[in-house]
Amino acid sequence: MSLKIRLARRGTKKRPFYAIVVADARSPRDGRFIEKLGTYNPMLGKDQKRHDVDVEKAKAWLSKGAQPTDRVARFFDAEGLMTREARSNPEKAKPGRKAVERAAARAEKAGAAAPAEG
Template sequence: MSLKIRLARGGSKKRPYYQIVVADARSPRDGRFLEKLGAWNPMLGKDDANRVQIDTDRAKEWLAKGAQPTDRVARFLDEAGVLKREARNNPDKAKPGKKALERAAEKKQKEEDAAAAAAGE
């Protein structure tokens, strides 16, 4: 049985509230779970101490048993100091593509030609 430490959604429409639970990976998102480890209330401010509550001791035990946290829960566990999460960053994503570079070079060349023509007259 593969275990996941994940979020189970609660709360009303447009007022989300999540429980951090340990569940079988095959069970539904809001379905049966083995244990509740904490809660996350995204409606609270990011600096609020009650925004994320986790029982770190129980989380460590479940991680030792082989439970895999989802990405969001891994972020919470990293903030709590339970788990070290590698930052996922793609620095090449924001760089312009080949055609954009060609257009920029063409534009620069036109500006240089125009400046040379204006200086030459």
């Protein structure tokens, strides 16, 4: 049985609030879980602390082999429980095929208009 430390949504419509839980990887996001480790409130301002984690429980579950999701790993990194290396995907920042075609057409149109002016 693989265990995940992940977020389970507990908020109402358009007011998200999450519980940080340990659950079986096969169970649904908001379904059955084993233990609650903390909370995450994304509605709070960035100057406030948005997450609250029970560090001792989290250490115990990590030692038992539970794998945190990416978002929870960010919280654990902020708490000093684990280190998470920064990810970078430069391919994602590149414009798509249609955007490249539009930019080329715009450049061609601007190039054709420049000699006509002179």
